[in-house]
Amino acid sequence: MRKVNSIDGRNFREMFTAATNWLEKSVSDIDALNVFPVPDGDTGTNMLLTMHSTIEEADKKINGSVSAVCQAMSHGALIGARGNSGVILSQIWCGLAKGLSGKETFNGSDLAEALTQASIMAYKGLSNPVEGTILTVVKDASAAAREQAAKSDNDVISVMEATVNAANESVANTPRLLPVLKEAGVVDAGGQGLYTLLEGALRYLNGEAELMQFRKPQMVASSIPLTPLVFTAPERVAIDEIPFGYCTEMMLKGQGLEPDKLRKKLNGKGESLIVVGDDTTVRVHIHTLDPGNVMHYLTALGTIHSVSVRNMDEQHQDFLELQKQRAPATGIAIIAVVPGDRLSEVFSSLGVTSVVPGGQTMNPSTKDLLQAAEQSASDKVIILPNNKNIVLTAGQVQSLTEKTIRVVQSKTIPQGVAALLAFDYEADFETNASIMTEALSTVKSIEVTRAVRSTKLDGLSIKKKQAIGFLDGALMSVGDNMVATVKEVLEKSGLDKADVVTIYYGEDATEADAEEISNGISEKYPNLQVEVVNGNQPHYDYIISVE
Amino acid sequence: MTVKIVTDSTSDITGDMAQELGITVVPLTVSFGHESFLDRVEISTDDFYRRLEKEAIFPTTTQPAPGIFAEIYNKLAEETDEILVIVISSKLSGTYQSATNAINMVQKKCRIEVIDSTSVAMGFGLLVITAAKAAREGASLDEVVDIVNKGIPRSHLIIYFETLKYLAKGGRIGKAQGLLGAMLSFKPILTIKNGVMSPLTRMRSKAAGLDYIRSFVGGFPNIEKLAVEYSTTATDADKLADSLSENIPKEKIYRSTVSPVLGAYAGPGALAITILEAEK
Numbered sequence: 057m058r059k060v061n062s063i064d065g066r067n068f069r070e071m072f073t074a075a076t077n078w079l080e081k082s083v084s085d086i087d088a089l090n091v092f093p094v095p096d097g098d099t100g101t102n103m104l105l106t107m108h109s110t111i112e113e114a115d116k117k118i119n120g121s122v123s124a125v126c127q128a129m130s131h132g133a134l135i136g137a138r139g140n141s142g143v144i145l146s147q148i149w150c151g152l153a154k155g156l157s158g159k160e161t162f163n164g165s166d167l168a169e170a171l172t173q174a175s176i177m178a179y180k181g182l183s184n185p186v187e188g189t190i191l192t193v194v195k196d197a198s199a200a201a202r203e204q205a206a207k208s209d210n211d212v213i214s215v216m217e218a219t220v221n222a223a224n225e226s227v228a229n230t231p232r233l234l235p236v237l238k239e240a241g242v243v244d245a246g247g248q249g250l251y252t253l254l255e256g257a258l259r260y261l262n263g264e265a266e267l268m269q270f271r272k273p274q275m276v277a278s279s280i281p282l283t284p285l286v287f288t289a290p291e292r293v294a295i296d297e298i299p300f301g302y303c304t305e306m307m308l309k310g311q312g313l314e315p316d317k318l319r320k321k322l323n324g325k326g327e328s329l330i331v332v333g334d335d336t337t338v339r340v341h342i343h344t345l346d347p348g349n350v351m352h353y354l355t356a357l358g359t360i361h362s363v364s365v366r367n368m369d370e371q372h373q374d375f376l377e378l379q380k381q382r383a384p385a386t387g388i389a390i391i392a393v394v395p396g397d398r399l400s401e402v403f404s405s406l407g408v409t410s411v412v413p414g415g416q417t418m419n420p421s422t423k424d425l426l427q428a429a430e431q432s433a434s435d436k437v438i439i440l441p442n443n444k445n446i447v448l449t450a451g452q453v454q455s456l457t458e459k460t461i462r463v464v465q466s467k468t469i470p471q472g473v474a475a476l477l478a479f480d481y482e483a484d485f486e487t488n489a490s491i492m493t494e495a496l497s498t499v500k501s502i503e504v505t506r507a508v509r510s511t512k513l514d515g516l517s518i519k520k521k522q523a524i525g526f527l528d529g530a531l532m533s534v535g536d537n538m539v540a541t542v543k544e545v546l547e548k549s550g551l552d553k554a555d556v557v558t559i560y561y562g563e564d565a566t567e568a569d570a571e572e573i574s575n576g577i578s579e580k581y582p583n584l585q586v587e588v589v590n591g592n593q594p595h596y597d598y599i600i601s602v603e
Numbered sequence: 604m605t606v607k608i609v610t611d612s613t614s615d616i617t618g619d620m621a622q623e624l625g626i627t628v629v630p631l632t633v634s635f636g637h638e639s640f641l642d643r644v645e646i647s648t649d650d651f652y653r654r655l656e657k658e659a660i661f662p663t664t665t666q667p668a669p670g671i672f673a674e675i676y677n678k679l680a681e682e683t684d685e686i687l688v689i690v691i692s693s694k695l696s697g698t699y700q701s702a703t704n705a706i707n708m709v710q711k712k713c714r715i716e717v718i719d720s721t722s723v724a725m726g727f728g729l730l731v732i733t734a735a736k737a738a739r740e741g742a743s744l745d746e747v748v749d750i751v752n753k754g755i756p757r758s759h760l761i762i763y764f765e766t767l768k769y770l771a772k773g774g775r776i777g778k779a780q781g782l783l784g785a786m787l788s789f790k791p792i793l794t795i796k797n798g799v800m801s802p803l804t805r806m807r808s809k810a811a812g813l814d815y816i817r818s819f820v821g822g823f824p825n826i827e828k829l830a831v832e833y834s835t836t837a838t839d840a841d842k843l844a845d846s847l848s849e850n851i852p853k854e855k856i857y858r859s860t861v862s863p864v865l866g867a868y869a870g871p872g873a874l875a876i877t878i879l880e881a882e883k
Contacts (some may be wrong), residue, residue, distance in 0.1 A: 406785050474807075481801065585807075585808055
């Protein structure tokens with residue numbers, strides 16, 4: 057691991073731009089975690105929007121010192137903060153700016169100091185700080201940073217590593233500290249968001265910018281076993297919280313403003329009160345049944361801007377609906393390895409709990425599969441490897457986890473789909489593993505691609521770049537013309553006895569060609585049900601299932 | 604005095620069955636825009652499905668008003684002092700509310716029990732038939748209530764759907780919500796669980812669906828009664844019933860059609876099979 061002793065303003069800005077892009081990828085996952093202080097499912101979105109504003113301001117200080125850039129970011133966060141989590145994040149930025157004030161560049165110990173200030177500011181902004189939230193995470197992260205800075209020789213990366221590891225552990229621990237999280241079966245959303253940001257920044261420092269484009273941030277798994285999310289909505293959410301009302305936010309601008317005094321005054325007017333700012337600009341966030349009253353009070357002190365009043369009850373209903381849809385209704389999680397975004401969407405739309413990207417050329421590691429299994433809300437997990445090179449890896453997962461894993465040994469995408477559709481919502485885990493395994497043999501898989509080298513296989517000569525078609529792994533056809541090759545393999549797949557043919561065309565194929573193939577077999581076999589799906593998969597121009 | 608049995612039109616018992624067994628069927632209402640029709644009475648299943656596929660607007664359905672039940676209770680109270688009412692799942696329709704509220708409107712002294720079948724179609728239709736037969740043989744109200752309550756967990760309904768769009772539009776999709784939005788076509792097979800629609804599994808084709816149904820039925824060693832219903836595809840239902848009758852005597856198989864009110868949610872091409880397991 058390389059060492060970095062100093063980071064300037066430009067690198068700082070780039071670090072967090074990368075971190076923001078990283079956060080963007082898990083916004084909906086984080087939104088789904090949110091149960092405190094009110095289940096309105098916005099944390100991911102709010103933190104992202106806050107970061108967008110943060111980076112926007114930073115972009116205005118391209119050549120500035122770290123101090124100037126961070127100051128700009130803090131300002132951006134303050135004006136762009138959305139929701140509880142956004143506001144606390146802006147406090148974190150305020151603290152970072154304070155810690156890095158006056159500095160041209162920063163090193164490991166500067167970073168530890170800045171994180172410490174961030175933690176202090178985050179707690180300060182709240183009249184009622186609660187442990188087991190983003191607050192605990194920033195506190196734990198800053199403690200680890202300080203410890204590491206004292207040991208290492210100002211190396212930023214090692215301090216950042218320690219910070220990120222501590223943040224991860226802290227997020228995993230949040231259900232232990234906050235009962236509502238344990239009850240709802242999730243880790244804290246704000247904490248997860250902060251962790252993802254820090255992790256993104258670290259990955260950037262480690263030179264993983266390109267890798268980050270193809271990956272997705274993993275959600276932190278809880279350190280205590282959580283009950284599977286068979287959905288019963290948490291009735292009671294926060295201690296002392298009045299059930300819902302209006303989430304009211306606004307900026308107050310004026311002269312001689314006193315945030316602390318203001319906080320005391322507003323304390324009785326609602327819940328989840330956050331008042332942050334300085335003598336000219338104060339941001340107020342409150343959950344109240346009477347937003348008019350709060351605004352009335354503030355307009356006497358200055359001018360109000362960017363007012364937002366949201367009905368939390370409506371949001372709560374939407375959130376419950378979203379959760380209901382996501383909840384594995386059966387207590388069984390299904391993880392599938394799928395290449396390409398579109399095919400992944402197809403699997404997700406059929407009820408797969410999570411998709412691990414990967415396939416022929418990019419096999420996922422045991423760790424990738426393990427993480428997906430650990431992160432799912434169920435203790436019983438079925439894995440669909442969908443590729444013969446991944447079956448063994450999948451088999452390794454059981455020995456690394458307390459959960460019960462069954463690998464349904466799908467060797468192709470069509471087998472994976474067949475197994476998935478065969479899932480019986482009324483049957484138990486073991487029975488389903490059997491049913492799904494039996495379903496594998498009900499489908500024939502055709503895979504057609506272009507040869508990457510010249511060779512001889514199954515008695516046929518192949519020249520590099522020629523189209524080669526396989527039926528259940530056996531080479532059936534070789535040719536220069538892709539469409540002709542596909543048709544040839546189809547002819548050998550027993551279409552006269554088949555019911556349904558599904559053609560998934562990949563990123564190197566066109567819809568027009570896929571339609572041509574489809575029409576060709578429909579004409580010849582009018583009773584056959586033919587479906588064309590844009591799988592956009594890499595490597596295989598056509599993947600076809602024959603059932 | 605003989606217990607009188609009352610049910611609603613979603614039990615799918617045919618006019619013949621109702622007449623033969625002396626069952627009173629209270630119709631729900633299905634409406635296309637401003638035109639309303641009493642289920643099975645004022646609109647035939649054929650006409651209904653013809654309109655369903657052609658019309659741009661989705662039909663809506665309404666439960667019978669309490670007053671209708673009250674009228675029937677009052678009339679039956681002249682012949683008996685014990686009435687048993689068995690209705691569609693209270694989670695799918697307000698019919699149960701109507702049937703219960705109507706009890707207060709009854710003038711004559713009469714014992715009226717209302718049972719929420721927690722099911723739909725022949726899923727409870729077979730129980731209505733069982734109750735009526737028991738009543739005819741002289742069972743008391745308490746005895747018939749017991750028979751029905753014991754029958755409910757032994758009744759298994761599976762429905763093959765061509766499409767879930769009517770169920771989703773009509774807001775009755777229940778736990779099968781997760782089947783929506785799929786990017787691949789399949790035929791859903793649903794059941795009813797705790798009074799709401801619930802997914803069972805998915806089949807790629809109708810042929811596979813029919814095979815599944817056959818093996819599902821085959822999984823029950825002792826069947827007391829079996830029902831086969833369809834919304835529009837009579838031939839499929841006939842073929843299915845024929846293949847099932849290879850293992851089950853014809854007298855135990857009841858044939859019917861899915862009533863228009865239910866059809867508004869099931870859509871065309873639906874097949875519903877109910878297995879009433881024999882008592883252990």
